[in-house]
Amino acid sequence: MTSYIVIALFAVGIAIGWLLRDKDKTRKGVDTAVTWSVYLLLFLLGISVGINKEIVNNFSRIGYQAFWLTFGAVAGSVLIAWLVYHFFFKTDNEE
Amino acid sequence: MKGSLIILAFFAVGLLGGIYGLFPDWLLNEDLTTYALFVLMFLVGISIGSDKNAFYILRKLNFKVVLVPLTVIIGSLLGTAIISLMLADIDIKEATAVGAGFGYYSLSSIFISQLHSQELGVIALLSNIFREIITLLGVPILVKYFGKLAGIATGGATAMDTTLPVIVKFTGKEYGIIAIFSGIILTILVPILVTVILEFS
Numbered sequence: 001m002t003s004y005i006v007i008a009l010f011a012v013g014i015a016i017g018w019l020l021r022d023k024d025k026t027r028k029g030v031d032t033a034v035t036w037s038v039y040l041l042l043f044l045l046g047i048s049v050g051i052n053k054e055i056v057n058n059f060s061r062i063g064y065q066a067f068w069l070t071f072g073a074v075a076g077s078v079l080i081a082w083l084v085y086h087f088f089f090k091t092d093n094e095e
Numbered sequence: 096m097k098g099s100l101i102i103l104a105f106f107a108v109g110l111l112g113g114i115y116g117l118f119p120d121w122l123l124n125e126d127l128t129t130y131a132l133f134v135l136m137f138l139v140g141i142s143i144g145s146d147k148n149a150f151y152i153l154r155k156l157n158f159k160v161v162l163v164p165l166t167v168i169i170g171s172l173l174g175t176a177i178i179s180l181m182l183a184d185i186d187i188k189e190a191t192a193v194g195a196g197f198g199y200y201s202l203s204s205i206f207i208s209q210l211h212s213q214e215l216g217v218i219a220l221l222s223n224i225f226r227e228i229i230t231l232l233g234v235p236i237l238v239k240y241f242g243k244l245a246g247i248a249t250g251g252a253t254a255m256d257t258t259l260p261v262i263v264k265f266t267g268k269e270y271g272i273i274a275i276f277s278g279i280i281l282t283i284l285v286p287i288l289v290t291v292i293l294e295f296s
Contacts, residue, residue, distance in 0.1 A: 002129060002132075002209060002210070003209075003210055003290040003293075003294055005133065006132060006133065006136045006206075006286065006290075007136075007286060007287060007290060009133055009136045009137040009140065010136045010137070010139065010140040010286055011140065012137065012140065013136065013137040013138065013139065013140015013141045013142075013143075013144060014140040014141070014143055014144035014283075015140075015144060016140070016141050016144065017140060017141035017142060017143060017144020017145035017146070018144040018145065019144075020141065020144075020145045021144070021145040021146075021147050023145075026145075027142070027145050030138055030141050030142050030145070031142055033134075033138050034135065034138045034139055034142055037131055037134055037135040037138060038102060038135065038201045038202075038205075039101070039102065039105045040105075040131055041128065041131050041132065041135060041201075041205045042102050042105045042106040042109070042201060042204070042205070042220075043105040043106065043108060043109040044109060044122070044127065044128050044131065045106060045109065045128075045204065045205060045208055045213070045216060045217075045220075046105065046106040046107065046108065046109020046110040046111075046112070046113060047109040047110070047112060047113040047118055047122060047123060048113065048123065048128075048208075048213055049109075049110055049113060049213050049216075049217055050109060050110040050111065050112060050113015050114040050115075051113040051114070051116070051123065052113075052213055052214075054214070055213060055214050055217060056114060058214075062214065062217055062218055062221070063221060065182055065184075065185055065218050065222075066193075066217075066218045066219075066220075066221035066222035066225060067221075067222075067225060068178050068181065068182060069175050069178055069179075069182075069185075069190055069193045069194065069218065069222045070222045070223075070225040070226050070229065071174075071178065072174035072175045072176075072177055072178030072190070072194065073170070073171040073174045073175050073193075073194045073197075073222070073226060073251075074174070074226060074229055074249050075174050076169075076170035076171055076172075076173045076174020076175070076177070076194075077166065077167050077170030077171050077174065077248040077249055077251070078170070078237055078241045078245050078248055078249055079170065079241070080166045080169055080170040080173075080248070081163075081166050081167075081170065081241060081242065081244040081245050081247070081248035082241040082242050082244075082245065084162050084163070084166045084244060085241075085242035085243060085244040085245075086242065088159055088162055089159070089242075089243070089244065090242065
């Protein structure tokens, strides 16, 4: 349920943002509010992780998994980007 | 970079306080996080919707550029899916959800910890921060060996802001617009793809 509400709010936000696109002061305020809500949420995530013994005790395993997932995401993206660049971009834009 | 350090600091303060039990119980209320997430997503929506640059850029591009965010999506999901076969306690669904963060660590970690588990949320946080750091440090080498889209591809969602300067510096101004375009599309897709992967597969 939460995810549907979140996606809906996101879509409504985009529409409202479009209406507010010429209000520079409001836009700046919104960006500041985004930054602070991210801080708040990461702080709260920190707390709930901190009281979760299972995560705290397995932090090195979690870091190991994160490292390899990053490697996979980066390697996959770069290799496909290399193909796409050669087949679709290189010939048009440069020698 | 400075932004990610501040965010990590907030996470670390919460983490240490949690470990040593320094915070009152009401802060641990799940509902608080949920409502904060509602507010955040609404605000992120407004921020993206009001970005005049985005629409201006769209008009200047040809159809081919949609291949760039598509590259990042396929590459990240495929790469993390393959890695999941090698990791014992992460399945394909969890791995690709982390991959679908595309470097947008703040939002993806919050989302994943809400929809799935805090442990996977922390993995997403670390993994997507690593992705940003690798991009900031690695773009010169990656571009040299894998072509001019490599920096935009590793940057993922961050190619529109935090990693844009290094991408432009090492691939040229003409790729700056493509980087912003790809970053915007991926930023919008992060919450959607993460939800689809975790809830519907």
